[in-house]
Amino acid sequence: MKANQFDHIAKVYDLLASFVFGKKIIEIQQRTFYRLPKNKKVLIIGGGTGKIIPYIEKQLQPAHLVFLDYSKVMIELAQKVDYNGLIEFINDSYEVLFKQKEEYDIIITNFFLDVLTPSQLSDVLPKIRTLMKDDGYWVVSDFRIDPHPKKKYFHWALHKTMVLFFKVTANLKNTTLPDYIKEIEATKLYKKRAVKYAYFDMMFTALFSKK
Ligand SMILES: C[S@@+](CC[C@H](N)C(=O)[O-])C[C@H]1O[C@@H](n2cnc3c(N)ncnc32)[C@H](O)[C@@H]1O
Numbered sequence: 001m002k003a004n005q006f007d008h009i010a011k012v013y014d015l016l017a018s019f020v021f022g023k024k025i026i027e028i029q030q031r032t033f034y035r036l037p038k039n040k041k042v043l044i045i046g047g048g049t050g051k052i053i054p055y056i057e058k059q060l061q062p063a064h065l066v067f068l069d070y071s072k073v074m075i076e077l078a079q080k081v082d083y084n085g086l087i088e089f090i091n092d093s094y095e096v097l098f099k100q101k102e103e104y105d106i107i108i109t110n111f112f113l114d115v116l117t118p119s120q121l122s123d124v125l126p127k128i129r130t131l132m133k134d135d136g137y138w139v140v141s142d143f144r145i146d147p148h149p150k151k152k153y154f155h156w157a158l159h160k161t162m163v164l165f166f167k168v169t170a171n172l173k174n175t176t177l178p179d180y181i182k183e184i185e186a187t188k189l190y191k192k193r194a195v196k197y198a199y200f201d202m203m204f205t206a207l208f209s210k211k
Contacts, residue, residue: 004171006048006070006071008169008170009170014048024198025111025199026055029052029055029141029205032139032194036139037105040105041062041106042064042106043068043107043131044056045097045112047067047074047078049077049078050074050080052108053083054082057084062085064088067089068090068094070092094112098131104131106136106138109139109141113140117176118178125183125184126187126189129187129190129210134210145179151201189210190208195207
């Protein structure tokens, strides 16, 4: 199996995610949407089954939505989601975005950074900025390990379980869970606008703009 190939679990992905995290996993992804402008060019990287699409349509009303995912089955599922606006699907790996000259008003990477190995992550974090318009925004949602002793062991154990599951089912290569907000801030390329937490603080969503 190719690395990070979610085809085999695409059809049960949302069911499994909601079994473990309930509605929190979809709710957290939208918690900064109210701060974003409408009628803009929006890019979703690693968008999965497209479950977020109707929420984006309702809250962001994009002028143009570009949805990229590496998994063919994920893209097929996302294409079946009702959407009334202009939407473009790209079935490819994220690197393709850095070869083109397109810029976006809003970029969304929800539970995507956690599939990247540390070296892929350090390559991607500065490059996201090159995809953003000058007044653009970046929405990042993902998992985290809270340092509080009452939470960290639970977060660590649940993360290890997820990694093991995705190693077997999707040949996931990344096994790490860095502090993504810290990593993004360490690039000194982005300004943090907002952060929200959910699920015993194991999930976050953060809103960044260009510095
Ligand atoms: C953990 S899932 C998250 C899906 C979705 N964003 C969500 O929150 O439900 C990660 C997604 O990233 C996609 N992915 C993995 N490697 C990728 C790559 N190199 N380029 C683009 N997408 C990729 C997978 O196919 C999968 O749909």
